[in-house]
Amino acid sequence: MSALYTRRATENALVNDQLRRDVDSMVDQVRTDPSRLPGTSILEAWTFSQRTSYKIPLAWQKLPTGVHDISETSPDGKATHYKLAVRRSDDILGFIRYDASREELTSRRINAILLLSVVLFTILSFAIGASSASRVISPVLELAQRLRGAHSEKNEPLAPSFADDEVGELATALDSYATRLTQLTERDKAFNADVSHELRTPLTIISSTAELMLGAPELTPKSRERLLRIRRAVSQCTELTETLLLLSRSERAPPDNGVLTNVTQVARQVVEIHRETLSNKPVEMLLIEDAQPDVFMPATVLSVALNNLIGNACRYTQTGTITVRITADGVRVEDSGPGLSVPPEQLFARGVRGVETGKGAGLGLAIVKRLCDLYGWQVSLASREEGGTVAELLYSDRDRARTSRY
Structure with missing residues (x-):
């Protein structure tokens, strides 16, 4: 839409400018020579007969019937570009020249305006996109920052800090997930504590009993060896229990x-x-x-x-x-x-x-x-x-x- 509007506005401005120049030139011609027919500088026409064909410009003499693009240098040294329509018949040769410089000027102006429009619209689109992305991403970044800063000791809900939108729904789901994880962790901690207590108690009893039996004077060497094996097995079980509890808590x-x-x-x-x-x-x-x-x-x-x-x-x-x-x-x-x-x-x-x-x-x-x-x-x-x-x-x-x- 911008390109179409730019082209139409540029063409209208150039046409209006050319018409004003032509009408001014026509009035000046009539004042100078009232007998001369008024004309326009956009289109110029010539007709020649077989007798006057020698007056045709040298560059046009061999042109066939049709429309030709011609670029040449004017006597004053300026480069000119025009379109030339040629019609050859047996008795009449006709030429109409159209000044294409205005069309080239229009094209250059349109290209410049379009290039400027592309740059401006790119900058505007980037600014709008960055602003929109910032408004969309900022709640997500805030949510991520809150999650990174969350600690098990201070498990504050996330949902109240966000609007009732997609990010709010995500925060609500994370709160629910965190609650389930907290409950699961608490159950694991309770289970580990119970296991630790329930396993250590019988192991302590076995160990103390074995120590008492080892102090008996009437103990035979074979019985003493068996009690020592029981004591070593109890020690192994105690070590294994403590180690497994460390693994269950994943802590050193x-x-x-x-x-x-x-x-x-x-x-x-x-x-x-x-x-x-x-x-x-x-x-x-x-x-x-x-x-x-x-x-x-x-x-x-x-x-x-x-x-x-x-x-x-x-x-x-x-x-x-x-x-x-x-x-x-x-x-x-x-x-x-x-x-x-x-x-x-x-x-x-x-x-x-x-x-x-x-x-x-x-x-x-x-x-x-x-x-x-x-x-x-x-x-x-x-x-x-x-x-x-x-x-x-x-x-x-x-x-x-x-x-x-x-």
Whole structure:
């Protein structure tokens, strides 16, 4: 619409200007020579007979009948452009010249105005679009900012802060979702507290009873050995309960009184426990201590992780050697068992076992992986070239940094 209006307005202005000039020129001609017929500068016409054809301009003499576009230089040195209509007959030659400079001027003006219109409308469209987008996006940005700044301790509803529109509907849905999550979290916390209380109570009773029985003077060596096994099993259950509760809350727990845990001491205890399970197998368990590292991790968590890695080696190794090596960077467990039957990355999923023996639920390595993710450690499994499996537990940089300060 803008282009059409611009073209019509420009053409009308140019036509009106040309008509005013022509009528002024015509009046001046009549005043100068009343006998001369009035004419217009837009269209000029000439007719020639065969006798007067020599008067035809040289550039026109060979033009055939039709309309021709001609560009030439006038005597005063100016470039001119015009259209020339030619009609040739046996006795009359007719020429009509139309000045096309006005048409070119119209085209240039229209192009300039259209270019300016495009620029102005682009700027206007950008301004309107930016303003509209700002009004539309600002509530969404405010909602995102409120969500980023939301804390579980201060769970204020979002919907009252927004209008009753699409963003308000989204805020209402988020409030409902947050309420359901809060209720679910509270139920989980209550369940964890109940489980912790209900499991720790019988474990404490068993442990205290075993301690009392171990103090009896008439206890036989075989009974004492069995009571010691019961006490170690109770200790394992207590450690596992605390670790699983940490996993259920997905939070790190520092060691008691900020004391670092000695990896070698924990590994010795775990190795001694599992040596008993190898009493009926021709398997030798070796503990190699290349270092005495301390790490910032609860002893219970480290014990559960090593229990699963060493326990898997004991479970699947029927003959040969199991080597537990303590280094400054981690713990390495190598066995001479059957190796891995599935890709290592799949073994840390729940319910996946490395060897299809029908034993175990396939949860031990999944627990180890979750503990490592929680504390920033790395755990890996691989098959040995000479047969068997190697499991490696590497400390995090944060734990090593804290250890170096101590």
